[in-house]
Amino acid sequence: MAEKKVETKKAAAPKAKATKAAAPKAAAPKKAVAKKAEVVINAENVGFRAGDVYQALAAAGKALKAADIAKAAKITIDEAYLGIGWLFKEGKVKAENNLIALA
Numbered sequence: 001m002a003e004k005k006v007e008t009k010k011a012a013a014p015k016a017k018a019t020k021a022a023a024p025k026a027a028a029p030k031k032a033v034a035k036k037a038e039v040v041i042n043a044e045n046v047g048f049r050a051g052d053v054y055q056a057l058a059a060a061g062k063a064l065k066a067a068d069i070a071k072a073a074k075i076t077i078d079e080a081y082l083g084i085g086w087l088f089k090e091g092k093v094k095a096e097n098n099l100i101a102l103a
Helices: 002-020 043-062 068-072 076-091
Strands: 093-096 099-102
Touching: 043 068, 043 076, 043 099, 068 076, 068 093, 076 093
Parallel strands: none
Antiparallel strands: 093 099
16 A cells, blocks of 8 residues: 555656646635625515506516516516515416416
8 A cells, every 4th residue: 555655646746847837826806795685575565566566567568577577667576576476466467478467
């Protein structure tokens, strides 16, 4: 076993000598960690998001994907889902081929 260790060290040494001296690396820019916004779930907030969703759908005049609704209403996707759920419960919207439309 000792012989194998010696051979391995000898084989690794030429590789280290053959490499060029590494230039100092520039520090990689740190990625900004996106802070996830909290969604407050209460009847008032969900009701407001339902209004935002309804207005976005009414302005578009056609069925939209949930992500498109969130973008049009300038709310998060989670808030859009809360509003959509509220409107589904009240029968104000319907689903058509993964799209949400006014009922």
